[in-house]
Amino acid sequence: MASCNSCTRCGEVKTLYNCPGCQKSFCFTDLGNHREELERQFHDIEDQRNNFREVVTEQKKNPNKHLLIEQINKWEYESIEKIKNTAEEQRTAIRTSVIQLIDQIEMKLERFTDELKQIQKKNDFNEIILNNLRKKLQDLEIELNKSENVSVRCEDLYPSLAQQVRIKIKKPFLEQTNIPNIPSTMRWKQNAITVAGGNGNGNGLNQIKCPWSMCIDDEGSLYVAEEGNDRIVKWKVGATAGQVVAGGNNRGNRDDQLNIPLCFAMDKKNHALVIADTGNRRVVRWTLGESVRNGETIISDIGLTGIFLDNNGDLYVCDNKKCEVRRWKVGDKEGKLVAGGNGKGNHLNQLYMPQFIFVDEEESVYISNFGNDRVVKWTTGAKEGIIVAGGQGQGNKLAQLSNPYGLVVDKSGNVYVADRGNNRIMRWLKNAREGTVIVGGNDEGSRANQFNGCINLAFDDCNNLYVADCDNHRIQKFEIDSFS
Numbered sequence: 001m002a003s004c005n006s007c008t009r010c011g012e013v014k015t016l017y018n019c020p021g022c023q024k025s026f027c028f029t030d031l032g033n034h035r036e037e038l039e040r041q042f043h044d045i046e047d048q049r050n051n052f053r054e055v056v057t058e059q060k061k062n063p064n065k066h067l068l069i070e071q072i073n074k075w076e077y078e079s080i081e082k083i084k085n086t087a088e089e090q091r092t093a094i095r096t097s098v099i100q101l102i103d104q105i106e107m108k109l110e111r112f113t114d115e116l117k118q119i120q121k122k123n124d125f126n127e128i129i130l131n132n133l134r135k136k137l138q139d140l141e142i143e144l145n146k147s148e149n150v151s152v153r154c155e156d157l158y159p160s161l162a163q164q165v166r167i168k169i170k171k172p173f174l175e176q177t178n179i180p181n182i183p184s185t186m187r188w189k190q191n192a193i194t195v196a197g198g199n200g201n202g203n204g205l206n207q208i209k210c211p212w213s214m215c216i217d218d219e220g221s222l223y224v225a226e227e228g229n230d231r232i233v234k235w236k237v238g239a240t241a242g243q244v245v246a247g248g249n250n251r252g253n254r255d256d257q258l259n260i261p262l263c264f265a266m267d268k269k270n271h272a273l274v275i276a277d278t279g280n281r282r283v284v285r286w287t288l289g290e291s292v293r294n295g296e297t298i299i300s301d302i303g304l305t306g307i308f309l310d311n312n313g314d315l316y317v318c319d320n321k322k323c324e325v326r327r328w329k330v331g332d333k334e335g336k337l338v339a340g341g342n343g344k345g346n347h348l349n350q351l352y353m354p355q356f357i358f359v360d361e362e363e364s365v366y367i368s369n370f371g372n373d374r375v376v377k378w379t380t381g382a383k384e385g386i387i388v389a390g391g392q393g394q395g396n397k398l399a400q401l402s403n404p405y406g407l408v409v410d411k412s413g414n415v416y417v418a419d420r421g422n423n424r425i426m427r428w429l430k431n432a433r434e435g436t437v438i439v440g441g442n443d444e445g446s447r448a449n450q451f452n453g454c455i456n457l458a459f460d461d462c463n464n465l466y467v468a469d470c471d472n473h474r475i476q477k478f479e480i481d482s483f484s
Helices: 028-061 067-122 127-145 154-165
Strands: 016-018 025-027 186-188 193-197 211-216 222-226 231-235 243-247 261-267 272-277 282-287 296-300 307-309 315-319 324-328 336-340 354-359 365-369 374-378 386-390 404-409 415-419 424-428 436-440 454-459 465-469 474-478 480-483
Touching: 025 028, 067 127, 186 436, 193 222, 193 231, 211 465, 211 474, 222 261, 231 261, 243 272, 243 282, 261 307, 272 307, 296 315, 307 354, 315 354, 324 354, 336 365, 336 374, 354 404, 365 404, 365 415, 374 404, 386 415, 386 424, 415 454, 424 454, 436 465
Parallel strands: 211 261, 211 454, 404 454
Antiparallel strands: 016 025, 186 480, 193 474, 211 222, 222 231, 231 243, 261 272, 272 282, 282 296, 307 315, 315 324, 324 336, 354 365, 365 374, 374 386, 404 415, 415 424, 424 436, 454 465, 465 474
C-alpha cells in the first residue's frame, strides 16, 4: 500500500511502499534495494543450511569423528596408561617383597643346613628328630609358596582401579525419569539389606518414620520421604545416618515446613525435588543445596497423593479426593485431565482412591487404584483405563492385589507394584493375567524377607530393588540374584 511520508532509507518525501515484514516505508527505488537485501539474507540462510547438511552427512558417514567419541578415545588412552602404570607399580612392589622374602628363607635354609650337618656329625638321630626336620622343611616350602606377605587381593585392587578410570556419561533431561530396563527373567535375593533407618520409630538422623516414597540419584544416594517426620532425607551410599534436604522443621505450612509429604519426584534439570505436600494441599519445588531452607509452592489448593515428573518435564498429579489425574505443563494455571474425573467407582472410566502414578515413554499413565485393588493404564487421550494388574477382587492369589500403592513400569511394559495388603512386591508381565511374587509374601514381620506395610518401590541403575517398608520404619534393598 502506497503512502506519502518520508522514505526510511533516503529520507525523501515520495510515494512510499510499506514492507509487511519490517513495517517500514520505502520509496520505489529503495524498496527494490530492500528486497535485494532480503533475498541476499535468504540465500545466506540457504548456504548455512547446505553447510550444516554437509556436517550432518559427514557425521553420519563417520560417526567415530563425533566429539563425544573423541572424548571416549582420550579416556580410553588415559585409562590404559593409568592401568599400565598401576600394574607396573604393583609388579615392582611384589618383586621387592619377593626378593626380601627369599633372602629371609635363604637365611633359614642355611641354619637348617647347619642343623643337618650337626646331626649327621653326631650320627645320633631317631624318628622324632627326623619328623621334626621334615616339619621344618615343609614350613619353609609353605612360607615360600603361600606367604601372606606376598599376595594379590583382586577384590580390593579392581574397585579402586575402577574408581580411578571410571567415566560417567550424564543423562540428558529427556531420560531423567530413568525408566528401568529389566529382563523378565531377572530374580532378586529374598533377604534384604537395610540401607536406611531400621533403628526404630523416631526422628533421629539414623532413623526414619513411616517412609512413603524414595528415589535414587546418579551417585547412588537414596532420598526418602518420611510421612511421620515431615521431611525428605538423603542417605549416601553406605551411610549410617541421613541428611535432611527438605522440611524437618516440624509439621506446618510455612515455606520451610512440610505436612505429610507422601510422594516426590526428582527434577534433575533444576536440581530440585518436586514434593506432594499432601497435608498442605500444595506441590512444592525444593531446590537441593546446603544453603536452601525454603521451598517454593508451584501448585496450590489441590488434593494430591502421588506425583510424577515425565520425560518432558510435565508434572502429573493424582487427586485422591476427586479420583482423577491431571497433567500440568510449565506455566499452566490449570491442569489437563488425563485419567478418571468421572466420580468414584469401579467402572473402567472411573478411579477409586488412586494413590501413586507412573508415566511411560509414550505418556501412558499407570495408576495404583487402591480402592479397586487394581492397577490401570490410561493411554494418551483415552476415555477409560485398561486393567494391567489385579482387578479380580481383593485377595492374595496371584491374580489379585490387596491395597496396591507404589508402582514402577519398565521399558517392556511390565508392571512392578507394592501389594501392601499382602506384604509383597509383585511383577506383572505385559498382558499377563496374573503376577508373580518377586520379594516378600512371607506374612507380616520384620525379618529380612518380610514387610510390615510395603508402600513403595524403586530400582537403581543396576536394577537392585528398594522397598519402603513403612511400618518397620526402614528402606530395604534386594540385590540381584540371577537371571533364570
